[in-house]
Structures are given as C-alpha cells and as structure tokens.
Amino acid sequence: MKIFRHLTIAALAVTALAAPAAAHRQWLLPSATVLSGNSDWVTVDAAVSNDLFYFEHQPLRLDNLVVIGPDGQPVEPTNKSTGRYRSTFDVQLTQPGTYRIASVNAGLFASWKEGGQPKRWRGTPEKFAAEVPADAEGLTVSQMAGRVETFVTTKAPSSGALKATGKGLEMVPVTHPNDIVAGEAATFQLLIDGAPAKDIEVEVVPGGIRYRDKLNDMKMKTGADGRFSVTWPTPGMYWIEASTQDAKTSVPQAKQRRLTYVATLEVMSQ
Amino acid sequence: MRVAATFLLTGLAAAPAAAADLTVSVEIPRLAVAEYHKPYVAMWIEKPDQSVAANLAVWYDFDMKDNEGTKWLRDLRTWWRKAGRELSFPVDGLTGATRAPGSHKQSFGAARLRPLTPGKYNLVVEAAREVGGREIVRVPFDWPARARTTAGARGTSELGAIALDIKP
Numbered sequence: 001m002k003i004f005r006h007l008t009i010a011a012l013a014v015t016a017l018a019a020p021a022a023a024h025r026q027w028l029l030p031s032a033t034v035l036s037g038n039s040d041w042v043t044v045d046a047a048v049s050n051d052l053f054y055f056e057h058q059p060l061r062l063d064n065l066v067v068i069g070p071d072g073q074p075v076e077p078t079n080k081s082t083g084r085y086r087s088t089f090d091v092q093l094t095q096p097g098t099y100r101i102a103s104v105n106a107g108l109f110a111s112w113k114e115g116g117q118p119k120r121w122r123g124t125p126e127k128f129a130a131e132v133p134a135d136a137e138g139l140t141v142s143q144m145a146g147r148v149e150t151f152v153t154t155k156a157p158s159s160g161a162l163k164a165t166g167k168g169l170e171m172v173p174v175t176h177p178n179d180i181v182a183g184e185a186a187t188f189q190l191l192i193d194g195a196p197a198k199d200i201e202v203e204v205v206p207g208g209i210r211y212r213d214k215l216n217d218m219k220m221k222t223g224a225d226g227r228f229s230v231t232w233p234t235p236g237m238y239w240i241e242a243s244t245q246d247a248k249t250s251v252p253q254a255k256q257r258r259l260t261y262v263a264t265l266e267v268m269s270q
Numbered sequence: 271m272r273v274a275a276t277f278l279l280t281g282l283a284a285a286p287a288a289a290a291d292l293t294v295s296v297e298i299p300r301l302a303v304a305e306y307h308k309p310y311v312a313m314w315i316e317k318p319d320q321s322v323a324a325n326l327a328v329w330y331d332f333d334m335k336d337n338e339g340t341k342w343l344r345d346l347r348t349w350w351r352k353a354g355r356e357l358s359f360p361v362d363g364l365t366g367a368t369r370a371p372g373s374h375k376q377s378f379g380a381a382r383l384r385p386l387t388p389g390k391y392n393l394v395v396e397a398a399r400e401v402g403g404r405e406i407v408r409v410p411f412d413w414p415a416r417a418r419t420t421a422g423a424r425g426t427s428e429l430g431a432i433a434l435d436i437k438p
Contacts, residue, residue, distance in 0.1 A: 032344075034344050034347075034350070034351075035341075035344055036340050036341060036342070036343040036344035036350060036354070036355065037338070037340050037341035038336065038337055038338075038340060038341075040341060155355055155356075156355045156356045157355075179351070181351070268347055268351070269347060270348065
C-alpha cells in the first residue's frame with residue numbers, strides 16, 4: 001500500500017490538519033450514481049474547494065484512492081489525472097451492484113526545528129521512531145484519519161461494498177446511499193473504529209452554492225446509536241461532513257487524533 | 271389531472287375474474303423539436319402507497335448491440351427505482367420496442383393481472399426521451415371491474431392521452 005509513503009505535505013494534508021474554521025471542503029463528484037447499463041463507466045471529479053461542487057481551489061490528490069466493488073474486492077480506477085483545480089478518474093462498473101469510491105488518508109504529521117530550520121514529516125506510526133528525532137526541538141505531532149467518499153450503483157443496490165472497515169470515522173447505511181429521493185428521510189450510522197459514534201455533529205450542504213445566496217445547510221447530531229437522519233428538500237448532489245477528535249493515537253507524542261468523514265450523495269426525484 | 275371514469279360499485283367480496291383483460295392505450299405526442307428520439311416508456315400498476323403491484327411493459331431500444339439500450343433505462347427514474355432495477359434485461363413479456371408518435375394499445379391478460387387483489391390501484395405510465403423531458407401520468411381504477419370500465423388521463427409534455435379499458 002502506498003497510503004503511508006513519504007510525501008511532501010500537499011494541499012490536502014494541510015487542509016486535513018487545519019483548524020475547522022479554515023477548512024475547505026473535500027469531495028468526490030461522480031458523473032452518475034444510479035445506472036442501468038451492463039458495463040457503464042462513471043467518471044469522478046475530486047477536488048478541495050470552498051463552494052460545492054466547483055473546482056476553484058486545489059485538486060484532491062489521488063494517491064490514496066480505494067474503490068471497492070459489489071463483491072467487496074478492490075477495483076482499480078483508471079485514467080487518473082490531476083490538474084490545477086481538480087483531479088479526475090474513471091471506474092468501470094463491470095459487476096451489477098454498488099461501488100464505494102473513497103480517498104482514505106491516515107497517518108502522523110510531525111513538525112519541529114533543526115538548527116533553527118522548520119522540519120516537517122508525514123508517515124506511519126511504525127516509521128515514527130526511526131525518522132523523527134526523539135529529542136527534536138519544539139516537536140508537535142498530530143494524527144489524522146480521513147475518508148472522502150461517494151457511492152455509485154448499476155442495476156440493483158447491493159451492500160457488499162458498504163461494510164465498515166473498522167478504521168477511523170466512517171458511515172454505514174441504514175438507508176442505502178443510492179436509494180434516496182427528495183421528500184423521504186434517509187438514515188445512516190456513523191462509526192469510529194467500528195463502534196457507534198454518538199453525539200457527532202453532521203453537516204449536510206446541497207450543491208449548487210454558486211447560484212443561491214444562502215448556504216441552506218442542515219446540521220444534526222448522531223444519537224447514542226450513531227445514527228442520524230436527513231430528509232432531503234430537493235433532488236441534487238449533497239455534501240455530508242462530520243469530524244471529531246479523540247485521544248486514540250498510535251504514538252505517545254501525538255496527543256490527539258483528528259477524524260474526518262465526507263460523503264457526496266445524490267438525491268433523485270421521486 | 272382530470273380523470274374520466276365510469277365505475278360500477280363492486281361488492282366487497284368480489285372475486286378476481288378469471289378472464290379479465292386490461293388494455294392500456296398510450297399516446298406519444300408528435301413534438302416539433304430539432305432532435306427527436308422515440309421515448310422510453312414504462313407502465314406498471316401501483317398500490318395506493320405507490321408500491322408496485324404488477325409490472326406491465328417497458329418500451330426501450332432492446333435490440334442494440336451488447337444490450338446497450340439498457341444504459342438509459344435509468345432515465346425512467348421512478349420505474350427504474352420501483353420496478354426496473356431488480357430485473358435482468360430483456361424481460362420476456364415485458365420488453366417491447368420504442369414506439370413512434372401516435373396512439374398505441376397493449377393488452378394484458380389474466381396471467382399478468384393475477385397479483386392484483388381486490389382494491390384501488392393506479393395505472394402508471396412514465397416516458398423519458400433522449401435530449402428531452404420526462405413525464406408520469408397516473409390513472410386510478412378499482413379492481414376487479416364488475417362491468418366494462420374505462421378511465422383516462424392526459425399528459426402535458428412527453429405523453430398525450432392515456433386510456434385504460436378493463437373487461438371483466
């Protein structure tokens with residue numbers, strides 16, 4: 001897995017670590033979520049932006065894409081490309097059912113000073129001791145686990161791709177994410193490391209921000225069972241975000257683990 | 271939507287008639303557009319809670335290479351969600367070719383109507399046209415009919431007159 005490879009800290013990492021007030025929105029935007037063909041393709045845009053769903057800030061890096069097919073097995077995305085404002089890639093839907101398309105980021109971030117110069121490091125808990133000096137001056141370490149995802153279905157919706165990984169903050173369906181329509185309530189459950197994530201604030205923002213003056217976002221909190229419900233006012237693409245932090249870090253130098261979750265869901269007309 | 275219906279009161283204990291026959295007439299309007307494609311059309315019978323009681327027909331490009339015509343079935347959005355996505359295409363007795371503008375009749379016999387228990391239903395006709403719009407028309411009816419019953423409704427964009435003729 002290349003997930004933990006050493007990277008220059010990219011825009012995404014900075015965004016993921018930034019204080020909530022400064023956060024841009026990360027998202028995946030599929031060309032369709034409800035399909036009926038035998039081997040249809042979807043093309044997916046991936047970006048970090050202020051307004052939804054417009055490319056105006058940074059591309060989402062495609063280093064950590066994880067696409068799971070209806071049989072629960074990984075599917076290789078193709079035609080990956082990263083431009084100035086957005087990345088894009090394709091997924092061919094060769095099996096009927098539901099695909100989970102995600103960018104999954106996890107790791108440790110360290111910064112310190114060496115001879116007066118700032119140093120930055122990103123990597124895995126396993127490499128931390130070897131690569132970050134134990135006596136580093138002014139060392140600050142943080143841990144993050146982030147998932148940005150969307151779902152697409154060809155033919156009938158299925159659940160094989162939707163099983164929880166048990167890592168970080170994630171969403172599992174009560175209502176299938178490709179079976180949602182305007183005017184009907186949909187319910188989902190948030191999990192942290194596989195256990196219900198209670199009392200987490202969830203923000204739901206409809207796309208198309210550029211053509212209206214109000215954000216029209218909805219905010220709700222998960223119950224004790226980690227569940228939350230949304231009744232969609234109109235058809236369209238919606239951005240769902242939740243974040244929290246805890247102290248379940250992998251190394252003692254990191255005091256806090258920041259967990260973020262984003263999903264893009266398409267709400268159809270009845 | 272205006273519904274012209276002539277119903278006879280049916281007894282509460284009415285049994286489904288063995289030889290009943292239901293004929294649907296669908297008018298596809300002639301449209302003055304630069305790029306015209308014959309619409310995909312689906313028709314089914316729904317219960318008052320909008321769940322599906324019986325699938326009747328879907329007219330689409332079923333004879334394309336590699337079954338490519340199924341790609342656009344999802345544009346019949348309501349039908350696809352409620353009655354289409356679980357099926358394997360083409361479906362015997364359900365699949366038909368797209369129709370040109372004009373009025374088209376299709377009859378459904380006792381075998382197709384067997385799932386209908388006595389009660390209230392809607393005939394639902396949905397049309398979706400490539401580079402065009404989508405429209406749904408519903409025609410309420412009671413089942414079974416004690417005497418010959420006709421009912422109808424009219425679409426305003428992608429569908430014209432929809433008529434239902436039930437012979438007990």
